Amino acid sequence: MSATGWIRERLAGPVPGAVPGAVTGTWPKTALALPFIGMLLVVSLDYFSNSSVTVEPAITAVPALAAVVSRRTWYPLVIGLFTELAAFVMALYNDVLGQSVHTATVFAIALVAGIGWVSATLRLRQEKALADAQVVAEIARRVLLRPVPDRVGSVRAAVHYAAAAAHARIGGDLYEVVNTRHGVRAVVGDVRGKGLNAVETAAAVLGAFREAAHQEPELAKVAGWLAVSLDRALHENDHPGVEEEFVTLVLIGVGPDDVAEIVNCGHPAPLLLRADEPVRALESAESVPPLGVLDPADVRPPVHRVRVHPGDRVLLFTDGVIEARDHRGVFYPLAERLPQVASGGPVEILDRIHDDVVRHVGRTLGDDAAMLLLQYEPTAHHLPHQPDHQAAAPA
Known part of the structure; x- marks a missing residue:
């Protein structure tokens, strides 16, 4: 048609x-x-x-x-x-x-x-x-924010995105999940501002991530690559107020050794959901400003590593979720509400979170809100190599 x-x-x-x-x-x-x-x-x-x-x-x-x-x-x-x-x-x-x-x-x-x-x-x-x-x-949404498949390498993935602009379906929030030779890598970010400039900036960051995630073996260098691409895009597109443009984002990589690496550049920390344990924020010891604040050569974010187990879920989100306020001005308590809505598959969990946020606010959200949920479910192909401790007896 x-x-x-x-x-x-x-x-x-x-x-x-x-x-x-x-x-x-x-x-x-x-x-x-x-x-x-x-x-x-x-x-x-x-x-x-x-x-x-x-x-x-x-x-x-x-x-x-x-x-x-x-x-x-x-x-x-x-x-x-x-x-x-x-x-x-x-x-x-x-x-x-x-x-x-x-x-x-x-x-x-x-x-x-x-x-x-x-x-x-x-x-x-x-x-x-x-x-x-x-x-x-x-x-434009399908080109910029491609649909995330249910299975990406060793994780199950789901995404939920709601643009603040009525009927726009796209805004300044960005997300992507790719399966690389270095493991599964994902990004969730938030571009300062709204409108066409924010969409152009998000496109530049996503394009750089899709290339750097496959090329760079170190996750911190992926962030440096994004900083260079963002700086070039802002100056080439001649954005008004380019000195005040920045992007907050968090990168996560799940390698074949059951270790998740997290690089955070001024973004809300991801939340780890593990069975029989309270929700834990995966925060780095050192805070790093958003991309666009520092010179690209000075972007050297630390890498936070955490061991993951089968069934662990990591929720990445933008501030449109946690800054949603009710009529009294109270922010949505995502970490407190998450255990009550975290049931079912990744898609069902994100739908429940979104519905719970809307009930908390009492109206449609006033800011772009993106959520990405990764559930670690390695198959036999993705399980880490186990050394054979049974040595052969000498003849």
């Missing part, structure tokens, strides 16, 4: 899995009867009213209601014709056919029907433009 056909399909009906009417403002088909119901109510009120004053002018609201509930441009005009007919019937019944109140009602119905036709036309054009923008955003 072409992109245009896909757009038309999106406009023709609700998006699977989305809230009805959230994007295109569509109403259920039963709502098309509302103008007729409103017309019937006005006519009945005029018929059963004992007052000498006619309520005929109230019927002018019916074409406006038709423009609201319908996505067909001709529907307000058709309802306008039925409304004019009902107005003439009411005028004959009340014997006001030649009076100014009836004449004003007739002109008002025609005017409202015309305005409804114009508003419906403009709304459909805006919905089509929004659908086109969503196609572009979806393509």
Whole structure:
């Protein structure tokens, strides 16, 4: 199916899995009867009213209601014709056919029907433009933030991303997981700011990571590679306020020796979930500023190493999760809530965390929020080599 056909399909009906009417403002088909119901109510009120004053002018609201509930441009005009007919019937019944109140009602119905036709036309054009923008955003998201497979080397992986910009589907947060000859390597980062500049910066960092993760045997040198690429991208793209641009990120590598290496550059520390143990933050002894603050030649972050066991889960996230506040201004306590929602597979865990954050905030999140969960499940191919301690007996 072409992109245009896909757009038309999106406009023709609700998006699977989305809230009805959230994007295109569509109403259920039963709502098309509302103008007729409103017309019937006005006519009945005029018929059963004992007052000498006619309520005929109230019927002018019916074409406006038709423009609201319908996505067909001709529907307000058709309802306008039925409304004019009902107005003439009411005028004959009340014997006001030649009076100014009836004449004003007739002109008002025609005017409202015309305005409804114009508003419906403009709304459909805006919905089509929004659908086109969503196609572009979806393509950009799949190019920049590629889907993470369920199994990457020795780990199971899942990601959950929510952009702050409505319908944008992409923002300044970044993530990636790759399987290299040095083991599984992943990154989660947060670009300062929002908008197109943040997306361009995230693209530069991700492109550098996808290359450096395969080339550099040391994880700290991967961070140095990212710092160089970020500095070059910021100056080449001539970003406004380039001196204030920076990226916080955390790198993690899981090698074949059951050891996870973590490099943190000004980012929230990952959380380790291990059975029968409290949640532990994998923090380095030395704090390092975000990339873009120091000269790339001075970026030498320490490497924090921790031994992992089968079933261990490491959660990497951006500050959009832990800085989500409720109506009292209380931050979301991720480390405290994690044991209560950490059940099921990686995808289910991230879905539960996101739902719990939304319940805590009470509304949609105001900042980009990305979460990456790695669950260490090595297969026989990924298990570390066990030396044979049984030496052969001498002949």
